[in-house]
Amino acid sequence: MGAEVVVEGLTKSFGKQTIWRDVTMTLPAGEVSALLGPSGTGKSVFLKSMIGLLKPERGRCLINGVDIVTCSERQLYETRKLFGVLFQDGALFGSMNLFDNVAFPLREHTRKSESEIKRIVLEKLDITGLAGAEKKLPGEISGGMRKRAGLARALVLDPEIILVDEPDSGLDPVRTTYISQVFLDVNAQIDATFLIVTHNINLARTVPDNIGMLYRKELVMFGPREVLLTSEEPAVKQFLRGSMDGPIGMSEEKDSATAAAEQALFEAGHHAGGVEDISGVPEQMQATPGMPERQGVRRRKDRVMSILHTLPPAAQRHIIDSLSPAEQHHYNVRQVWR
Numbered sequence: 001m002g003a004e005v006v007v008e009g010l011t012k013s014f015g016k017q018t019i020w021r022d023v024t025m026t027l028p029a030g031e032v033s034a035l036l037g038p039s040g041t042g043k044s045v046f047l048k049s050m051i052g053l054l055k056p057e058r059g060r061c062l063i064n065g066v067d068i069v070t071c072s073e074r075q076l077y078e079t080r081k082l083f084g085v086l087f088q089d090g091a092l093f094g095s096m097n098l099f100d101n102v103a104f105p106l107r108e109h110t111r112k113s114e115s116e117i118k119r120i121v122l123e124k125l126d127i128t129g130l131a132g133a134e135k136k137l138p139g140e141i142s143g144g145m146r147k148r149a150g151l152a153r154a155l156v157l158d159p160e161i162i163l164v165d166e167p168d169s170g171l172d173p174v175r176t177t178y179i180s181q182v183f184l185d186v187n188a189q190i191d192a193t194f195l196i197v198t199h200n201i202n203l204a205r206t207v208p209d210n211i212g213m214l215y216r217k218e219l220v221m222f223g224p225r226e227v228l229l230t231s232e233e234p235a236v237k238q239f240l241r242g243s244m245d246g247p248i249g250m251s252e253e254k255d256s257a258t259a260a261a262e263q264a265l266f267e268a269g270h271h272a273g274g275v276e277d278i279s280g281v282p283e284q285m286q287a288t289p290g291m292p293e294r295q296g297v298r299r300r301k302d303r304v305m306s307i308l309h310t311l312p313p314a315a316q317r318h319i320i321d322s323l324s325p326a327e328q329h330h331y332n333v334r335q336v337w338r
């Protein structure tokens with residue numbers, strides 16, 4: 001099973017500019033979580049802080065009991081081996097073919113023989129749908145293939161935690177869904193803990209088990225997908241709709257004069273953009289048939305049902321609705337809203 005990541009009171013600034021403060025959340029082991037947030041809210045800074053590339057000033061980020069923020073260089077080196085990171089563009093070496101790119105971490109960090117390396121590289125290329133493409137150079141393949149190659153490389157050291165920075169950047173909606181399917185299939189196969197940073201609403205609504213959102217320098221919420229997807233929080237609703245109508249403005253939070261001027265335009269009939277109807281909790285994507293069962297889904301059910309009473313009523317209703325009659329009996333809950 002992947003490692004749990006416990007973040008407590010994490011605060012990061014650059015000089016006088018606070019990026020986010022007091023971020024507290026737990027990425028449940030082996031589950032897929034997503035972090036949303038308007039541009040510039042520090043999602044990439046958060047990923048970099050998790051692997052110790054940036055140092056938050058306050059708080060802790062615990063992985064297997066090691067605090068990434070304060071640990072020694074030696075512990076950081078060891079703990080980083082638990083991570084696989086997929087950067088936006090795949091971060092491949094342009095002069096190396098896909099085989100050598102994917103083999104790179106194995107050659108750098110292990111003493112495995114070339115035949116063992118070949119076995120692992122071909123297996124990871126196969127998992128990511130790149131079998132047969134090992135001789136291609138990054139410049140000869142599509143953006144989607146580059147991302148999948150980056151994922152193959154992130155998988156070679158058997159990570160327990162996989163961080164993904166904006167997997168949809170540069171991809172069309174269909175290719176974004178395909179790479180999301182690969183994430184869920186990888187999760188089913190290796191039970192790693194995933195954190196996906198994204199702006200993509202389709203992905204956020206249908207892929208992760210848990211969702212959080214950074215806004216106004218804080219983590220406004222983090223929890224089971226049903227909580228954010230049924231939230232009445234104006235910034236969350238605006239973000240999901242992709243509309244101009246709401247507190248999020250062009251480059252940051254709107255000031256009251258801008259908000260009033262825009263509101264007058266919208267009331268006079270100007271289209272605020274985005275879509276009106278984002279109500280409800282769409283069905284979650286599953287691992288491809290034939291894959292092992294996602295253990296994270298089973299564990300999440302027990303976990304979420306144990307905290308059900310602490311969740312908002314709309315989220316509770318959707319969670320209970322998603323259970324089979326046998327599960328409702330098992331957890332001793334009934335659909336009382338119909």
Ligand SMILES: Nc1ncnc2c1ncn2[C@@H]1O[C@H](COP(=O)(O)OP(=O)(O)OP(=O)(O)O)[C@@H](O)[C@H]1O
Pocket residue numbers: 014019037038039040041042043044045046
């Ligand atoms: N090394 C750094 N030094 C100073 N400021 C930085 C550094 N890295 C990031 N920042 C600032 O931190 C803020 C958040 O950046 P970040 O890239 O994490 O945002 P983001 O939420 O990932 O945005 P986007 O969705 O546009 O990628 C920005 O204002 C950026 O200028």
